[in-house]
Amino acid sequence: MSQIDPNAVKTYLLDLQDRICAELSEEDGGGRFVEDSWTREEGGGGRSRVLTQGAVIEKGGVNFSHVFGTQLPPSATAARPELAGRSFQAMGVSLVIHPHNPYVPTSHANVRFFIAEKPGEAPVWWFGGGFDLTPYYGFEEDVRHWHQTAHDACAPFGDDIYPRFKQWCDDYFFLKHRNEPRGVGGLFFDDLNDAGFDDSFALMRSIGDAYIQAYRPIMARRKDQPFSERERQFQLYRRGRYVEFNLVYDRGTLFGLQSGGRTESILMSLPPLVRWDYDWQPEPGTPEAALYDQFLIHREWI
């Protein structure tokens, strides 16, 4: 059994935040991340970085946080009642990028480490994370590249990892009330600890490192594609689904809000501008309908 090393995880996460911000900012070509450091009364704090009104990114947040407390909130113990009453540390990097151009998809990534402790007992710990893509207009080559990168990040850890985490992502990022996936998926994992600390940490790092390799080429390829008001309005409409998912279902959002996390950092994931239209439906045969028919379905991409 390898030694649990929360400090090594923290060092990795801070560096990952730096590297992702540097690459996104470079690809944006105009915007810069502005940093806010914050502390939390109950323990811990974070380093939020937000880029608004960049050349490509309309609003993007890359947040590091490390919070601890004497008791896990209900959202964390609902599925694991044995953890109730344990003290905990949670650390992670979480990001959401909302581009201006409707041809550039929204992306989300998160890697996290949890440790729950009780005097006289072995700590309970696990890693979680993943990344997923939410296009407004579908391009097969983009989605294949996204999933291939996800696949390659998992491959050194076993052939079963990608299919399992891909399925988990499809299951997790699903709006039940719409009977609709949030996007085209990617990877999602949680409760990762059975391979021991070193291997679990290595897999989490591999996935954390892969996000920018998965996203940046798509940003680069689509950012200068001309669009009109029609595509923009469809993007604003579809962003509503993002809000619905994050506020109704997302465990990270609910955990953050319930555990007294920093609201502005947690809700940094919400799009800058959003519309809701009553009972809107795409016209058959349009690119908007193609998003629903060909992309917002569970599909094997590689």
Add this chain to the structure above:
Amino acid sequence: MSQIDPNAVKTYLLDLQDRICAELSEEDGGGRFVEDSWTREEGGGGRSRVLTQGAVIEKGGVNFSHVFGTQLPPSATAARPELAGRSFQAMGVSLVIHPHNPYVPTSHANVRFFIAEKPGEAPVWWFGGGFDLTPYYGFEEDVRHWHQTAHDACAPFGDDIYPRFKQWCDDYFFLKHRNEPRGVGGLFFDDLNDAGFDDSFALMRSIGDAYIQAYRPIMARRKDQPFSERERQFQLYRRGRYVEFNLVYDRGTLFGLQSGGRTESILMSLPPLVRWDYDWQPEPGTPEAALYDQFLIHREWI
């Protein structure tokens, strides 16, 4: 004990929907409600009416629904485990009005009747409802009129009703993660049955009837007040709080989504256009700051 009469409630609710739509449409002066009737596979249906891009109302929905099923969803039995497994009927009128002009507040009203049955046992039933106001710019005379109308609707039923339902409204429409009320409140009640069916129904009718008397004069007074892009942007920003409340906390919304209600009718309450700005704060001394300092606080208005 007076006889329970669900049909009388239904007749009242359908008529209330008609009367409210007629008055709102008249005050709008340009917009018309478009009706969608829908049925629900599990039982029941509804009559949704939506007015979009009116002269005053940017998006307004006045929805009647009557749903029934063999088992209450978890959101309804969490606080009343004795109801688990009972068949139920829920009927109500629910409305949200989002005006264009930031000087006209958003308003919400809802009246509802629940009945849960089990063979061989007495039915369990109750009324619920209320109305609350969400201004973007505060006007004391508007808020006083709103609360005075609320007070007068409750007065015939006892002096304790208004203060109790007013407090309940303040407690209910509160965003814990922002430590902020949704608006300036009004009335909220639930589980109303101790006065018997006839009196409970009469109180619910009095509150249902009062909504348009409370709202229409405010619409009339503010709808032509000139505004600029600054007020509009603040309105879009504040609408974000409305979305956060409805998707994170609102029991009606969660009940609807969990019980397989019609998503488009439930989410009709969401504003047409919304913005989220990272860590935005109003400048001290501005009308925007006055909303927070003088209106988004718990206050006695009459």
